[in-house]
Amino acid sequence: MSDAPAPTLSAEQLADAARQLDEAERTRVPCAQFSQRYPGMGIDDAYAIQAAWMQRKQARGRRAIGHKIGLTSKAMQRAVNIAEPDFGTLLDDMLFRDGASLPADRFLQLRIEAELAFVLARPLAGPHCTLYDVLDATAYVTPALEVLDARIQRVDPETGRTRTVIDTISDNAANAALVLGGRPFKPALLDADLRRIGAIVTRNGDVEETGLAAGVLNHPANGVAWLANRLHRHGIALQAGEVVLAGSFIRPIDVGRGDTIVADYGEFGTVACHFG
Secondary structure (H helix, E strand, O other): OOOOOOOOOOOHHHHHHHHHHHHHHHHHHOOOHHHHOOOOOHHHHHHHHHHHHHHHHHHOOOOOOEEEEEOOHHHHHHHHHOOOOEEEEEEEEEEEOOOOOHHHHOOOEEEEEEEEEEOOOOOOOOOOOOOOHHHHHHEEEEEEEEOOOOOEOOEEEOOOEEHHHHHHHHHHEEEEEEEEEOOOOOOOHHOOOOHHOOEHHHHHHOEEEEEHHHHHHOHHHHHHHHHHHHHHHHOOOOOOOOOOEEOOOOOOOOOOOOEEEEEEEEHHHEEEEEEE
């Protein structure tokens, strides 16, 4: 049974916010910040808006394939005044394969991050899920790119006010797409430490960012364990076959039409995409 706090916004307000996100994505015109329109709303309202938007998409035939985790570094959490990561939903039309060309005009305000994706062999559920449970339940891990977008205005044009974490969570934790690639591997058969897997990320041949997977809560599997425990509050368990983006270990890179992104994970292969 769910013990998640109830949102303070009405059902009509939640539905209207979800409609605005849908419209913003369709028209490529970001909507106004919810945190300004509803100054009393909280984190639970933001997740309720996110859920309402994802339900709209699934009612039109989209299928949930997993979850993403964001804000996994202490620096990012302090920057947005939150004490834990956030999460969003991955849908089937968000998934691209390594080397894919993504249509830039599908997105509004593109950014990209590098991380590890966990594909589950067995269900995972809280409230006491651990790193070891995650490793035991994982079919394989593979390098991935997460494409971020903003269907909500990052900066209010009238006040200059920057969006808050309330807005980002409402906006499906900024997720828009994912690219899976590299060399899939089973954690149980890996001699190397997952924490030390690194990525060199280039845009059009120039190095933009580098990072180590330890930047994700000291171990990327900790992010998946956190998610299983956090979703337990909503009565949700992670399912076999789901993809979980465990959290970025680089800063977001701004991208646009014509850009090619390559993330080099060394012995774990590369994952790349182009925005056409």
